[in-house]
Amino acid sequence: MIEILEKGFFTLPVTSKRHTFASLGVPAGGPMDSFRYVLANYLVGNPPDTPALEATLILPGIRFTDRRAFSVVGGVKSILLLHRGKKQLLPAGETLFAEPGDELLVAPLEYGMRAYLAISGGLRMETFRPKPVLKGDRLALQPGRLPDPRSLGEISLPMPEREAVLRVMDGVQYDHFSEDGIRAFYNSEYLYTPQSDRMGIRLSGEAVSFANGHDGNILSEGILMGDIQITSSGQPILLMADCQTVGGYAKIAHVIAADLPVAAQLRPGSKIRFRRVDVFEAQALLHRKIREIGESIQVDGLYTPF
Amino acid sequence: MKNKLTLLPHGDRAVDVVFENEISPAVNARVHALSRAVLGKEHPGIISCIPGYRVLTVEYDPLCLTYGQICLFLRELSSEEKSKNAGRIVRIPVCYGGSFGPDLEEVAKHAGLSAEEVILRHTAPDYHVYMLGFRPGFPYLGGLDPAIACPRRATPRQIVEQGSVGIAGAQTGVYPEQSPGGWNLIGRTPLKLFDEKSLSLIQPGDTVHFEKIDETEFKEIERSGRGKR
Incomplete structure (x- = not known):
């Protein structure tokens, strides 16, 4: 078990194990940055889709009640562990060990938007609609063995600063937009506004206009993380992990899987540009990224769930 | 075809x-x-x-x-696709009007009909479930009588009770759980449309029938736990 001493800003139990209820209107959910989530689990010897905590902007304070391996991936270079009344400075991105009574101290993320805290065995998650943790919550763990220590070493993971170029494919309703609208979308810069959350990132910038005969509304159809809808005011919304399952706004583009972790790590106030690729290039880029990650930690064919 | x-x-x-x-x-x-x-x-x-x-x-x-x-x-x-509709018929009991359907009179006024006539027209059709979405278990229903279509409320309610049956534009639907919402509420069902154990009462492709019940029956279904499934 772990006990939440400080909830941080918004700390959510997540798993990339997908439920099969999208057709019933249940949002997919899951980690925003699946690369770091998988790596956090790797460090503690868990299967890649094991439930872990996703911390937004602030790492929560937690107390361990039993001996566990844990890891923090994203947002910080080191963490503070209170062990028998003494603070220990320990590296993020490595397998760490906690004794009963040890406390991970609350801390703001130094960069990026989200960090993943994995614990050997993993959280026991009995819902597919998790709620953010609160101070005083006690989270049950699954039984797990302590792994041999591992490190992410020199692994290169995308971590944007205050701006990013996201690679996208043309959207399924690409032809609903005017030439000027498409030019605006691909050639201008959009601001990541504070009205953003795990459902979607609202962008603001040059309005995208619709083609003759289109007003941006379509018959509702399936939507997914990475889709970019244009609202009736012409502003883009990038849909993220908790987005609804169907939507009625036309989609101008889709962020490719390889770049979703970049989007997940941007903070409000960041500037975003879009660059076009096709489906073959997008899938090749994903394969290459997964291979790179797998090679740098000497794991063959690291599985990343999408 | x-x-x-x-x-x-x-x-x-x-x-x-x-x-x-x-x-x-x-x-x-x-x-x-x-x-x-x-x-x-x-x-x-x-x-x-x-x-x-x-x-x-x-x-x-x-x-x-x-x-x-x-x-x-x-x-x-x-x-090899077969377009045979394998959907079931799902009956949804609804207690119309009163505190369960505070906007029934408003919808009747907009339609130029009596409240009773709105209920008749709402319970008459076979509603086709095009899809579920917006909220887990929320059905997108087709087949609303155009005579009782009614624009969305100007000011959405902060709280709409679970099971509320509403009309917005040419659509009718049921709120699977308590949430904010701008639909005109004409009644409420004691059935639970979605929970994590039994999942969704309604499946995509089903046909939905609304059936009028009174407050006593509403409470009975609610109490018997049949509403909880």
């Missing part, structure tokens, strides 16, 4: 199968038939199928299947 199937890449990890551009139970039935066929294959590379009015979004794992492979898979399946 067998029109050409259009496949579109929906990003690098989904394909949209696009049918005729119209809202009709016949077109929508083909979406659900293909969805069942795809899921029936239990392919490890296929993650989810999301039915829309006229589009089936098939989400796949790009590390398992390439775009070319998923397209081939879908084309082969669609040639």
Whole structure:
């Protein structure tokens, strides 16, 4: 078990194990940055889709009640562990060990938007609609063995600063937009506004206009993380992990899987540009990224769930 | 009936199968038939199928299947697609008016009908369930009598009770759980549309019938736990 001493800003139990209820209107959910989530689990010897905590902007304070391996991936270079009344400075991105009574101290993320805290065995998650943790919550763990220590070493993971170029494919309703609208979308810069959350990132910038005969509304159809809808005011919304399952706004583009972790790590106030690729290039880029990650930690064919 | 199937890449990890551009139970039935066929294959590379009015979004794992492979898979399946509607009939008991349906009078006034006539017209049709979405278990129903269509409320309510039955524009629907909302509320059902254990009362492709009950029956269903399923 772990006990939440400080909830941080918004700390959510997540798993990339997908439920099969999208057709019933249940949002997919899951980690925003699946690369770091998988790596956090790797460090503690868990299967890649094991439930872990996703911390937004602030790492929560937690107390361990039993001996566990844990890891923090994203947002910080080191963490503070209170062990028998003494603070220990320990590296993020490595397998760490906690004794009963040890406390991970609350801390703001130094960069990026989200960090993943994995614990050997993993959280026991009995819902597919998790709620953010609160101070005083006690989270049950699954039984797990302590792994041999591992490190992410020199692994290169995308971590944007205050701006990013996201690679996208043309959207399924690409032809609903005017030439000027498409030019605006691909050639201008959009601001990541504070009205953003795990459902979607609202962008603001040059309005995208619709083609003759289109007003941006379509018959509702399936939507997914990475889709970019244009609202009736012409502003883009990038849909993220908790987005609804169907939507009625036309989609101008889709962020490719390889770049979703970049989007997940941007903070409000960041500037975003879009660059076009096709489906073959997008899938090749994903394969290459997964291979790179797998090679740098000497794991063959690291599985990343999408 | 067998029109050409259009496949579109929906990003690098989904394909949209696009049918005729119209809202009709016949077109929508083909979406659900293909969805069942795809899921029936239990392919490890296929993650989810999301039915829309006229589009089936098939989400796949790009590390398992390439775009070319998923397209081939879908084309082969669609040639054996059967559009037989396997949907069930789901009866939803509704207590209309009063505190359960505070906007019933407003909808009646807008339609120039009596409240009783609105109830008659709301309980008459076979509503086709085009899809679920917006909230878990929320049905997109087709078949509302145009005479009782009514624009969304100017000011949405902060709290709409679970089970509330409403009308917004040409649509009618049921709130599966308590939430804010701007629909005109004409009644409430004691049935629970969605929970994590029994999942969704209504499935895509089903037919929904609303049936009028009174407050005593509402309380009885609620108390008997039948509403909890």
